[in-house]
Amino acid sequence: MREMLKHADAAQMHAQNMNKPSGRLFAVTDSASAKTKAPSRIQQRNRSVILDAALEVFSSEGYRGATLDQIAKQAGLSKPNILYYFNGKEEIHVTLLNQLMTTWLDPLKEMNPNGDPIKEIIAYVHRKLDMAIELPRESRLFANEILQGAPRMGPHLTAGLKPLFDEQAAVITRWMDSGKIARSDPAHLLFSIWATTQHYADFAAQAEVLLPDSNAREQGARVFLDQIFTKLLTP
Amino acid sequence: MREMLKHADAAQMHAQNMNKPSGRLFAVTDSASAKTKAPSRIQQRNRSVILDAALEVFSSEGYRGATLDQIAKQAGLSKPNILYYFNGKEEIHVTLLNQLMTTWLDPLKEMNPNGDPIKEIIAYVHRKLDMAIELPRESRLFANEILQGAPRMGPHLTAGLKPLFDEQAAVITRWMDSGKIARSDPAHLLFSIWATTQHYADFAAQAEVLLPDSNAREQGARVFLDQIFTKLLTP
DNA sequence: TCACTTTTTTACCATTTGGTAAAGACACGA
DNA sequence: TCGTGTCTTTACCAAATGGTAAAAAAGTGA
Numbered sequence: 164m165r166e167m168l169k170h171a172d173a174a175q176m177h178a179q180n181m182n183k184p185s186g187r188l189f190a191v192t193d194s195a196s197a198k199t200k201a202p203s204r205i206q207q208r209n210r211s212v213i214l215d216a217a218l219e220v221f222s223s224e225g226y227r228g229a230t231l232d233q234i235a236k237q238a239g240l241s242k243p244n245i246l247y248y249f250n251g252k253e254e255i256h257v258t259l260l261n262q263l264m265t266t267w268l269d270p271l272k273e274m275n276p277n278g279d280p281i282k283e284i285i286a287y288v289h290r291k292l293d294m295a296i297e298l299p300r301e302s303r304l305f306a307n308e309i310l311q312g313a314p315r316m317g318p319h320l321t322a323g324l325k326p327l328f329d330e331q332a333a334v335i336t337r338w339m340d341s342g343k344i345a346r347s348d349p350a351h352l353l354f355s356i357w358a359t360t361q362h363y364a365d366f367a368a369q370a371e372v373l374l375p376d377s378n379a380r381e382q383g384a385r386v387f388l389d390q391i392f393t394k395l396l397t398p
Numbered sequence: 399m400r401e402m403l404k405h406a407d408a409a410q411m412h413a414q415n416m417n418k419p420s421g422r423l424f425a426v427t428d429s430a431s432a433k434t435k436a437p438s439r440i441q442q443r444n445r446s447v448i449l450d451a452a453l454e455v456f457s458s459e460g461y462r463g464a465t466l467d468q469i470a471k472q473a474g475l476s477k478p479n480i481l482y483y484f485n486g487k488e489e490i491h492v493t494l495l496n497q498l499m500t501t502w503l504d505p506l507k508e509m510n511p512n513g514d515p516i517k518e519i520i521a522y523v524h525r526k527l528d529m530a531i532e533l534p535r536e537s538r539l540f541a542n543e544i545l546q547g548a549p550r551m552g553p554h555l556t557a558g559l560k561p562l563f564d565e566q567a568a569v570i571t572r573w574m575d576s577g578k579i580a581r582s583d584p585a586h587l588l589f590s591i592w593a594t595t596q597h598y599a600d601f602a603a604q605a606e607v608l609l610p611d612s613n614a615r616e617q618g619a620r621v622f623l624d625q626i627f628t629k630l631l632t633p
Numbered sequence: 634t635c636a637c638t639t640t641t642t643t644a645c646c647a648t649t650t651g652g653t654a655a656a657g658a659c660a661c662g663a
Numbered sequence: 664t665c666g667t668g669t670c671t672t673t674a675c676c677a678a679a680t681g682g683t684a685a686a687a688a689a690g691t692g693a
Contacts, residue, residue, distance in 0.1 A: 487650095
């Protein structure tokens, strides 16, 4: 009930007029009129500091588990100060999710339909593994959101991921049709690539117990994934 | 701070005497003296109703995201009534995690060192996939806990999972030594089995968008996993 | 340096949330 | 049917949490 109201608010809280010089920074998202003027140096810095802190907290605590106080502390700012830069907890989270979508989709886009199929797919695997290792927080943020049923990302999945997914699945199917790689289900092939690579970020707490040497683990993962997908794809 | 206190409490709240006939049900975990007498029918039923409700809520909201009110509502009981059966939110969660550990480890134990290696491993894959499909809540509860850094399960991983993991990795290594299956890293092989199977439970929200037909999805997953692991393992 | 804007801080608030106290309602053997 | 122990409800509470108001502090261009 309250949630719905808040959503409605966010969607159309335009009516407000910003006469008084003090108060909110953000242009109350007045979509129709004046766009927000260029953000100042300090604004840029603080927004990014906040987003980084929020990424840290959200990715390890989940949306509800994260508190503004934690984020504020992590960012080295006061809570009201954070609310000066963002309309609220949800806006921070959504901003993070939007940024993430790009980061997440890019590697998939890089698969070149005219390249060598096996090389292209293996390169994609490596790119995803690198991301999991270098950007574990992003991976966990995503995992948390999906685990929770993608409450704030559902649209992104349908509008952003789905078309790209279908497109790349079609590319893979064509590769299979041409006999350049062994036939298997392209959709599940992509799933398995995501699952096996992101596993090293999302289940790091488990992997660290079972295979404590992180260098060996990363190297081992690389070799293993290379092997399993090469074997699968080789005709 | 408060968390630490609570832990301390849970660990040694023995001093209390249970003179008054009313009050707490559970024997205040008096480890030294009288064990709790056999739980009544209604006790058994309510505890399991609560645990089921809690599984539902914890698995989709995470520990901090879940509230006792949600659990109470889901269970069809009042909040204080729930606290009559369990000492608190954390105890419910821990109970769930303990139960889960058994469920989680069993399939791995069933791998028979004397069976046909490929068949044994493939059978394990199928068992794990079945679990992901039939017990998605358990899979998500686990995923949530690990994602959050296994704060309440760390010991279980070390004491329960690790030994079994090492043992089975050794079994697989022996199989490889004997030439019955192709050589690959046993640890990462197990990781990839977990990742690919649990993916269908943990990332269901995503999979449902990308591959909406759930029957086709399950069947496709089965065929694909069979294929990829057979190819990997065949010498 | 002054007037004006942008940032930050200090006090607060209303809700939510985990949890408790204590009175009732209920079950059941004697 | 009475009494004793088991289970449930009602009425609360303190802390945590998302958020706001408004004043103070910093900047900044002229």
